[in-house]
Amino acid sequence: MESGIFFESYRQDLTLRRTPAQKIRLALVLAFVLVFPFFADNYYLTLANQIGIAAIGAIGLNILTGFTGQISLGQGGFMAVGAYTAGLLATRWGLPILVTIPLACLTTAAVGAVFGIPSLRLKGLYLAIATLAAQEIILWVVTHWEAVTGGTDALVVPPATLFGLKLGGRGADFRWYWVILAFAIFTTLFAANLFRSRVGRALVAIRDHDIAAEVMGVNLFRYKLLAFATSSFFVGLAGALTAHYRTIVTWERFTIETSISYLAMIIIGGLGSVSGSIYGAAFITLLPAVLNNLGRAFRDVIPGIAGLIPQIQLGVFGGVIILFLIKEPEGIAKLWKDVKDYFRLWPFSY
Amino acid sequence: MAIQALSLRFGGVAALTRVSLEIRRGEILAVIGPNGAGKTSLLNSISGLYRPQEGSIRFFPAPDDEEGVELTRRRPDEIARLGIARTFQNIELFRHMTVLDNLLLGRHIHMRANVLTGGIWWGLAQREEIEHRAVVEEIIDFLEIEPIRRQPVGTLSYGLQKRVELGRALALEPQILLLDEPMAGMNVEEKEDMARFILDINEERGVTVVLIEHDMGVVMDISDRVAVLDFGSKIADGSPQEIRSHPDVIRAYLGQEHA
Structure with missing residues (x-):
C-alpha cells in the first residue's frame, strides 16, 4: 500500500502515467490491444474498428464540448465533411490515403472554424442551435450538390492501399485494425498532451470562466476558433477513416442522430476526459451489439423478442444517458477513478 | 497610468462622469466610495471589459515612455499582455x-x-x-x-480562493495590479495576511497596486494615496490624512449635516 506519490522533479510530476500501477495497467491494455486481433474473428474486429473510429470522433467532440464548454450538435456534419473530402479525393483523383486523410482533416478543421464563428457571440443552448444549423447546412450541401458529392447516391470509394499493401478485400478488418489503432493512439496522445500544456489549459479556462480567461490574456476569438478547428480536425479524421474503411459514403451515416450519439458517448464516458471519450465510444458502440446478442440468446425463451430489439435498443440508450446524468455526471472515467481510489487503500479503505 | 476625463454610460445611467486620475509608478492607490460609486466600473474600464464612451486611459509601460499606450479601445487580453492584471470582487477563478x-x-x-x-x-x-x-x-x-x-x-x-486569485494575477508578472475588494468578507487575521501580501508585492516586486476596499482601517494603513468616487465622479484624491479630513468625503460617506 502506498502512503503517497512523491517526485523529485517537475518533469516526473508532469508525466501522464505517474504511478507504477498506472504503468502496469497501460502495459496490460497495450498487450491486449496488440494480441486481440490475432484471436478475434471478423465480427469482433469490425466492432473494434468501429470503436476505434468512434473514439477518435469522441475525443474530437470532447475537445470542443467537454474541455472548452462549447456545445456542438454539428458532429455528424463535420464527420460528413471529412468523409466526403477523403472519399472524393480518392475517387476523383485516385489519391492515396496518406494524402486524402490529412487533407480531409484540414478541410474539416477549416469548415469547423467557420461554423465556430457564432460561438464568439453565442453560448450554451443558443450555440447548440447554431451548431445544429451547421449540421443541417452541411448535410443539405452534401445531398444537393450533386455534381460533386453525387447527392443522395452512395459514394463508392476505391479500396485503399498503404505503402503498397492492399487494405481491402479478404482480411480487410484485420489490416484496418492496425491503421485505425495507429490513428487512435495518435489522437489520444495528442489530446492528452494538449491538455497538459498552454493551449489546452487556456481552453479549459474558457469553459470555466471565459471573462476571467480573457482578463488573464487569453484571446477568446482566437482560442474559441482554435477549439473548433482542433476538434473538427479529429472529427474529420474519424469521418475520413469511416469513408476509407467502409468504402461507401452515404449521407445517412452523418445525420443529427450521429451528432447525438457522439454527445452521448462523451456524456457517458466523461466530459473533459480523454480516456472517458474512449470508454464512452466503446460503450455506445457495444451497447446495440450486446443487446442484439442478448436478444438472440433469449429468442427461444421469450418469443417475439427479435422484433422488439430495435425499440429496446432505443429505450436502453435513453435510459443509460439519464442514469449517467443523474448518478454520475462525470461518466465512466469517474467511476473507474473511484474504483482505483478504493483499491489503492485496500484492504484499509473506509 | 493617466486616466483623463473618462465617461462611461449604460443607456441613460452614467456610471462614470469625467473621471481623471493618475496612477503613479510603484504606489499603492486605494479607490474608495459608497456602493454604486463607480469603483468597479473604473477597474473594468482599465482592464478593457467596459468601453468608455469618452476620455482616455493612457498606460506608460516604461518610465521614459512619454507617448504611452491607449487602453480604451483595446481588448482585455491585449491589456493583460501589456502587464495589467486584476482580481475580481466576486472571485472569478477557474x-x-x-x-x-x-x-x-x-x-x-x-x-x-x-x-x-x-x-x-x-x-x-x-x-x-x-x-x-x-x-x-x-x-x-x-x-x-x-x-x-x-x-x-x-x-x-x-x-483561500481570494488568495489563489491574487496568485493567479501575480503569475502574470504585472506592472499594475488591480484588486477589487481583496479583503471583502474576511476575518481580521485573513485581512492582516492579505494586507501583508499586498505590501510585499508592492515593495519586493515593485508592482503598482490599485485596490478597491471598504475597510477604512486597511485603506488608511497600507495605501500611499486614496481616491474617492461618489456617483461616478471623483470628489477627492490625496494622502490618507488629507482624505480623512476632506469635507466632501465626509459628506459623501456620512451625509450633509455632519460636514
Missing part, C-alpha cells in the same frame, strides 16, 4: 481547475506553446511547463498555499 493550473494559466502570456507543439509535448511544451512550474511554485511559496496546490479551486474556502 473552479474545476487545480490551484496549480489556475496559476499556470496566469503564465499564459509568457508561454509560447501552440496547438501543434502542445500536442507533440516533447521538446518545447515540456521544457516550458517545467520552467513556468518553477515560477508558479515560487508564488505558491510566497502566498503560503503549498498544501492545496493540487486541489480543484471550487472546493477551497473563500479566503
Whole structure:
C-alpha cells in the first residue's frame, strides 16, 4: 500500500502515467490491444474498428464540448465533411490515403472554424442551435450538390492501399485494425498532451470562466476558433477513416442522430476526459451489439423478442444517458477513478 | 497610468462622469466610495471589459515612455499582455481547475506553446511547463498555499480562493495590479495576511497596486494615496490624512449635516 506519490522533479510530476500501477495497467491494455486481433474473428474486429473510429470522433467532440464548454450538435456534419473530402479525393483523383486523410482533416478543421464563428457571440443552448444549423447546412450541401458529392447516391470509394499493401478485400478488418489503432493512439496522445500544456489549459479556462480567461490574456476569438478547428480536425479524421474503411459514403451515416450519439458517448464516458471519450465510444458502440446478442440468446425463451430489439435498443440508450446524468455526471472515467481510489487503500479503505 | 476625463454610460445611467486620475509608478492607490460609486466600473474600464464612451486611459509601460499606450479601445487580453492584471470582487477563478493550473494559466502570456507543439509535448511544451512550474511554485511559496496546490479551486474556502486569485494575477508578472475588494468578507487575521501580501508585492516586486476596499482601517494603513468616487465622479484624491479630513468625503460617506 502506498502512503503517497512523491517526485523529485517537475518533469516526473508532469508525466501522464505517474504511478507504477498506472504503468502496469497501460502495459496490460497495450498487450491486449496488440494480441486481440490475432484471436478475434471478423465480427469482433469490425466492432473494434468501429470503436476505434468512434473514439477518435469522441475525443474530437470532447475537445470542443467537454474541455472548452462549447456545445456542438454539428458532429455528424463535420464527420460528413471529412468523409466526403477523403472519399472524393480518392475517387476523383485516385489519391492515396496518406494524402486524402490529412487533407480531409484540414478541410474539416477549416469548415469547423467557420461554423465556430457564432460561438464568439453565442453560448450554451443558443450555440447548440447554431451548431445544429451547421449540421443541417452541411448535410443539405452534401445531398444537393450533386455534381460533386453525387447527392443522395452512395459514394463508392476505391479500396485503399498503404505503402503498397492492399487494405481491402479478404482480411480487410484485420489490416484496418492496425491503421485505425495507429490513428487512435495518435489522437489520444495528442489530446492528452494538449491538455497538459498552454493551449489546452487556456481552453479549459474558457469553459470555466471565459471573462476571467480573457482578463488573464487569453484571446477568446482566437482560442474559441482554435477549439473548433482542433476538434473538427479529429472529427474529420474519424469521418475520413469511416469513408476509407467502409468504402461507401452515404449521407445517412452523418445525420443529427450521429451528432447525438457522439454527445452521448462523451456524456457517458466523461466530459473533459480523454480516456472517458474512449470508454464512452466503446460503450455506445457495444451497447446495440450486446443487446442484439442478448436478444438472440433469449429468442427461444421469450418469443417475439427479435422484433422488439430495435425499440429496446432505443429505450436502453435513453435510459443509460439519464442514469449517467443523474448518478454520475462525470461518466465512466469517474467511476473507474473511484474504483482505483478504493483499491489503492485496500484492504484499509473506509 | 493617466486616466483623463473618462465617461462611461449604460443607456441613460452614467456610471462614470469625467473621471481623471493618475496612477503613479510603484504606489499603492486605494479607490474608495459608497456602493454604486463607480469603483468597479473604473477597474473594468482599465482592464478593457467596459468601453468608455469618452476620455482616455493612457498606460506608460516604461518610465521614459512619454507617448504611452491607449487602453480604451483595446481588448482585455491585449491589456493583460501589456502587464495589467486584476482580481475580481466576486472571485472569478477557474473552479474545476487545480490551484496549480489556475496559476499556470496566469503564465499564459509568457508561454509560447501552440496547438501543434502542445500536442507533440516533447521538446518545447515540456521544457516550458517545467520552467513556468518553477515560477508558479515560487508564488505558491510566497502566498503560503503549498498544501492545496493540487486541489480543484471550487472546493477551497473563500479566503483561500481570494488568495489563489491574487496568485493567479501575480503569475502574470504585472506592472499594475488591480484588486477589487481583496479583503471583502474576511476575518481580521485573513485581512492582516492579505494586507501583508499586498505590501510585499508592492515593495519586493515593485508592482503598482490599485485596490478597491471598504475597510477604512486597511485603506488608511497600507495605501500611499486614496481616491474617492461618489456617483461616478471623483470628489477627492490625496494622502490618507488629507482624505480623512476632506469635507466632501465626509459628506459623501456620512451625509450633509455632519460636514
